[in-house]
Amino acid sequence: MAKDGFELALSFDAAAAAIKGRLFADWDSLTPKQRQDLEDAFWDTTSAAMTLRTKTVGALLAEAELSVAALSAQTQRAKEALAKLEDVRKAIKVATAVFGLAATVSAGIATGNVAAVGAVFQSVKALLNELGI
Amino acid sequence: MRRAVFLWLMAALLAACTDLSAVRDFAGLSAETGAYQGVVRTYEQHPSRMVRYAPSRRAFFEAQRAAREAQRQGLLALQQSLVLYMASLGKLAADEAVAFDTNPLSQAAAKAGAIDTSAAPAVTAVGNLLLRAATSSWRQREVAELIGAANPDVQQIVRGLRAFVNASAAEDSAELQAIDLFYRGLERRSGDPAAQQGMREWREVRDSEVAARRSSREAYLKALDAIGRGHQLLYENRSRLSVEESVRQIRAVEQELRAAGELLRPLVEPLVRPVLSF
Numbered sequence: 141m142a143k144d145g146f147e148l149a150l151s152f153d154a155a156a157a158a159i160k161g162r163l164f165a166d167w168d169s170l171t172p173k174q175r176q177d178l179e180d181a182f183w184d185t186t187s188a189a190m191t192l193r194t195k196t197v198g199a200l201l202a203e204a205e206l207s208v209a210a211l212s213a214q215t216q217r218a219k220e221a222l223a224k225l226e227d228v229r230k231a232i233k234v235a236t237a238v239f240g241l242a243a244t245v246s247a248g249i250a251t252g253n254v255a256a257v258g259a260v261f262q263s264v265k266a267l268l269n270e271l272g273i
Numbered sequence: 274m275r276r277a278v279f280l281w282l283m284a285a286l287l288a289a290c291t292d293l294s295a296v297r298d299f300a301g302l303s304a305e306t307g308a309y310q311g312v313v314r315t316y317e318q319h320p321s322r323m324v325r326y327a328p329s330r331r332a333f334f335e336a337q338r339a340a341r342e343a344q345r346q347g348l349l350a351l352q353q354s355l356v357l358y359m360a361s362l363g364k365l366a367a368d369e370a371v372a373f374d375t376n377p378l379s380q381a382a383a384k385a386g387a388i389d390t391s392a393a394p395a396v397t398a399v400g401n402l403l404l405r406a407a408t409s410s411w412r413q414r415e416v417a418e419l420i421g422a423a424n425p426d427v428q429q430i431v432r433g434l435r436a437f438v439n440a441s442a443a444e445d446s447a448e449l450q451a452i453d454l455f456y457r458g459l460e461r462r463s464g465d466p467a468a469q470q471g472m473r474e475w476r477e478v479r480d481s482e483v484a485a486r487r488s489s490r491e492a493y494l495k496a497l498d499a500i501g502r503g504h505q506l507l508y509e510n511r512s513r514l515s516v517e518e519s520v521r522q523i524r525a526v527e528q529e530l531r532a533a534g535e536l537l538r539p540l541v542e543p544l545v546r547p548v549l550s551f
Contacts, residue, residue, distance in 0.1 A: 146440045194340050
């Protein structure tokens with residue numbers, strides 16, 4: 141169970157690194173608000189990864205009928221999207237969605253209620269499909 | 274003359290049959306090296322270090338640090354169970370007795386279970402074995418029985434420790450990302466070349482701190498690896514522990530453990546040493 145949580149946390153760390161990469165790649169063309177949005181998304185995702193490491197997650201994810209592999213796969217898609225998307229507004233949307241997923245998973249662990257994880261997972265998947273990733 | 278030679282041969286044979294010094298030395302070194310607490314402190318203090326790079330999120334990081342306090346106790350309990358077992362094995366291998374009135378690891382089992390539910394039964398089982406060794410007055414002749422009964426749980430405990438050490442290692446990357454975001458962001462926002470240079474120099478300091486922690490952690494992982502492999506060797510050779518080939522293999526693993534331990538010995542907490550006095 142602990143191993144699952146650590147693996148998922150690694151996925152979120154990688155996504156946070158991709159958000160940071162996008163921030164500095166587009167730094168000069170970003171408005172201060174856009175820079176702050178990406179920075180906030182980095183810290184929110186990094187914080188969620190930290191929470192995941194602090195809590196064991198496997199049993200709770202089983203309750204949500206989601207596997208670590210499925211969550212990691214979508215996080216990996218989001219990470220790739222962050223590097224590929226030319227429109228930085230879409231990149232911010234993806235970054236926000238990734239954080240939303242990470243935060244929902246970690247909140248679910250903290251409260252013992254993972255009912256929301258499935259819906260957020262599907263919305264991230266839908267967003268990436270919509271963006272053609 | 275013939276009688277003298279015969280007695281000499283018998284003495285040599287007896288010494289060879291009961292020489293478990295390789296087991297004693299490996300177990301003793303495992304107890305000492307397994308006690309390194311630096312990686313546990315690194316894991317617990319990671320949130321506090323991150324405050325530096327995102328001070329507006331102090332409340333969150335403080336909550337994480339407090340949550341990890343309980344994990345720290347569990348990690349130390351896992352270490353304690355490994356250290357106590359190895360120290361006991363060393364004593365028995367030296368034909369000394371161990372002394373416990375109750376399961377010496379019952380509290381450790383509860384704490385370890387808080388971080389890994391599979392760890393509690395393993396720690397409890399090792400504690401029960403040590404209690405049995407004490408109450409049944411085990412000595413050197415029961416070393417093989419102890420190793421045979423304990424091996425699955427010892428391996429479970431080592432795996433548990435490795436999992437958390439690896440998780441801590443993953444946070445090195447997260448910390449390096451945070452350092453990069455913080456200092457590169459400051460550099461980009463500043464138009465002052467001197468300030469930018471200062472940021473770059475501070476970043477080097479922080480990066481080197483992460484590198485130093487990584488180095489200690491890698492040494493501890495190598496130590497855990499050697500402890501796990503060494504005990505597995507003892508298990509596979511438990512019916513022939515004093516045979517030359519077994520001794521050679523055990524000594525080889527002991528050398529690996531010693532090399533890893535050389536980096537950690539100055540860092541082993543003196544507070545842990547009372548665990549070895551029983």
